[in-house]
Amino acid sequence: MEGHQLSWPLRALVFVLMLFLLAPALLVFPISFSGDRLLSFPPSSWSFRWYQSLWQNELIISSFLTSLSLALVVTLLSLAIAIPAVYAIIRLKTPGSEFLYNLFTAPLLLPTIVLGLAILIIFATIGLLGTFHGIVLAHLVVTLPYALRVLAVALGNVNLACEEAAASLGAGPLTVVRRVTLPMMMPGIIAATALCFLVSFDELVITLFLTGPKLTTLPVELFRYVETSADPMVACVSVLLFFFTLAIIMIIDRAMGLTQTFVR
Amino acid sequence: MSAAAIPDKPATSGLGGQTGLALLLPIVLVNVIGFIIPMLNLARMSFNEYVPGGGIREAFILGNWIKAIADPFNLQLIANSITLSLGVTLATLIVSYPIALYIHWSSGRWRSLLIFLVIAPLLTSAVVRTYGWIALLSNDGPIIRSIKALGVENPPRLLFNTTGVMIGLTEILMPYMILALLAGFGRLDPRFEEAARSLGATPAQTFRRIILPLTLPGIALGWLLCFVLAISSFVTPKLMGGGRVFLLATEIYDQAIVTLNWPVAATLSILVLILFGISLAVYTRLLKRLD
Numbered sequence: 001m002e003g004h005q006l007s008w009p010l011r012a013l014v015f016v017l018m019l020f021l022l023a024p025a026l027l028v029f030p031i032s033f034s035g036d037r038l039l040s041f042p043p044s045s046w047s048f049r050w051y052q053s054l055w056q057n058e059l060i061i062s063s064f065l066t067s068l069s070l071a072l073v074v075t076l077l078s079l080a081i082a083i084p085a086v087y088a089i090i091r092l093k094t095p096g097s098e099f100l101y102n103l104f105t106a107p108l109l110l111p112t113i114v115l116g117l118a119i120l121i122i123f124a125t126i127g128l129l130g131t132f133h134g135i136v137l138a139h140l141v142v143t144l145p146y147a148l149r150v151l152a153v154a155l156g157n158v159n160l161a162c163e164e165a166a167a168s169l170g171a172g173p174l175t176v177v178r179r180v181t182l183p184m185m186m187p188g189i190i191a192a193t194a195l196c197f198l199v200s201f202d203e204l205v206i207t208l209f210l211t212g213p214k215l216t217t218l219p220v221e222l223f224r225y226v227e228t229s230a231d232p233m234v235a236c237v238s239v240l241l242f243f244f245t246l247a248i249i250m251i252i253d254r255a256m257g258l259t260q261t262f263v264r
Numbered sequence: 265m266s267a268a269a270i271p272d273k274p275a276t277s278g279l280g281g282q283t284g285l286a287l288l289l290p291i292v293l294v295n296v297i298g299f300i301i302p303m304l305n306l307a308r309m310s311f312n313e314y315v316p317g318g319g320i321r322e323a324f325i326l327g328n329w330i331k332a333i334a335d336p337f338n339l340q341l342i343a344n345s346i347t348l349s350l351g352v353t354l355a356t357l358i359v360s361y362p363i364a365l366y367i368h369w370s371s372g373r374w375r376s377l378l379i380f381l382v383i384a385p386l387l388t389s390a391v392v393r394t395y396g397w398i399a400l401l402s403n404d405g406p407i408i409r410s411i412k413a414l415g416v417e418n419p420p421r422l423l424f425n426t427t428g429v430m431i432g433l434t435e436i437l438m439p440y441m442i443l444a445l446l447a448g449f450g451r452l453d454p455r456f457e458e459a460a461r462s463l464g465a466t467p468a469q470t471f472r473r474i475i476l477p478l479t480l481p482g483i484a485l486g487w488l489l490c491f492v493l494a495i496s497s498f499v500t501p502k503l504m505g506g507g508r509v510f511l512l513a514t515e516i517y518d519q520a521i522v523t524l525n526w527p528v529a530a531t532l533s534i535l536v537l538i539l540f541g542i543s544l545a546v547y548t549r550l551l552k553r554l555d
Contacts, residue, residue: 007467017362020438023400094284226394
């Protein structure tokens with residue numbers, strides 16, 4: 001609405017504030033091409049040396065692979081667990097399911113530092129600390145709320161009449177779910193997939209409590225790296241991760257519309 | 265959480281109640297092992313006794329709780345966390361409000377682009393954005409150098425102290441604040457402003473008498489969200505505090521990982537949750553008064 005009186009001081013102010021918001025994320029692009037030995041901005045020389053050193057950093061590469069397989073397993077399990085749960089809650093209206101829905105989306109409201117500590121203490125007693133399946137379980141606690149919410153909306157949007165029509169034409173309940181309900185939920189399933197993947201792939205604080213000497217994830221490794229050394233390599237990882245994340249976001253956007261996922 | 269997403273129609277499927285329970289079983293299992301038992305155990309842990317060097321002894325003592333709220337160091341910790349979070353929330357509100365207002369007033373593709381730019385930082389990890397701030401604020405970074413170029417001999421340190429943590433956290437929390445403000449701006453109708461202006465109000469009067477009151481619900485929501493996120497934030501204080509900024513969240517981590525004093529870490533965690541509860545109660549009362 002250009003007709004609205006947006007005076008130029010307000011525009012200038014908004015521009016400066018947006019710059020403040022985006023500066024740190026944008027800064028990593030030039031820094032990643034730095035030729036300097038230490039982190040500085042603007043760099044005094046330019047090179048690809050940090051990208052090259054990244055390829056030789058076995059810890060970063062192996063933690064990336066761990067994060068990738070972790071996120072894939074967590075995403076698949078999230079869907080396999082959340083889709084039946086959402087069906088029970090929304091279609092079958094199993095007694096008490098609304099309470100369970102609220103309970104299982106509650107981990108989203110908890111600070112991760114508290115949840116991480118709570119899981120650490122339990123995992124230490126049952127021997128799940130520093131194990132792959134232990135971290136999978138912990139990630140599921142935080143990805144499932146997202147999956148539940150997105151899939152509940154998706155299933156809520158599926159027209160009951162279509163399912164009824166299929167049933168009245170003689171399709172059994174399982175056939176209806178497989179041939180009608182699931183295909184109609186597809187945009188939601190794709191969005192949930194991407195969201196769960198990103199949440200698991202980026203999860204830092206809870207994982208920080210649970211990683212062991214043999215098993216670390218990329219966010220944990222990056223955190224420890226920034227904590228101990230200040231050189232441009234993290235910028236290279238960030239740039240590569242940016243394009244990686246962008247690809248996944250484009251999937252969400254195609255499937256659902258980004259603004260719908262975040263601003264209802 | 266909103267039950268509104270659940271349509272109120274009868275189940276037509278031929279699957280019975282037991283099927284429903286079977287479908288819910290996996291998610292119940294995950295949450296019992298990964299969420300409910302750990303949280304209950306955490307509350308229990310806060311009453312156990314820490315034996316230096318000897319681990320944890322099962323007990324039922326109030327010592328951790330007394331220490332958490334009476335020990336001068338812990339009191340300082342709580343005070344630091346609350347004041348820093350209040351300061352960060354206020355700063356975040358001030359820098360986010362103009363952006364939210366501008367987005368609220370714009371439309372079409374431009375609005376979508378702005379919303380995308382606001383959400384985009386949420387999708388880069390807090391570690392990366394904190395790293396960007398470290399580059400910007402370090403002693404030979406562009407900001408300190410500009411200040412020096414202006415002729416200031418001893419510019420203030422902007423990194424590895426409370427100032428640095430505040431700058432970093434403010435930026436990290438901005439997207440949440442902007443989205444919360446936008447969600448609460450629903451009642452702000454451009455026609456009200458036009459009416460005020462056509463009746464002779466100056467822009468300042470329009471802002472103070474029309475815009476500000478109508479956006480108060482958004483401000484309250486953003487305030488709650490950012491305060492809660494600030495008080496539990498860990499990554500930015502840890503990386504930008506340089507080990508010199510002591511807050512509840514960083515202390516929970518240090519007690520849990522370095523000192524291995526889980527009873528104290530658990531007590532401080534529950535304390536954070538209590539602060540959450542208080543914030544929520546204050547918010548609910550405020551919202552009632554606004555209506």
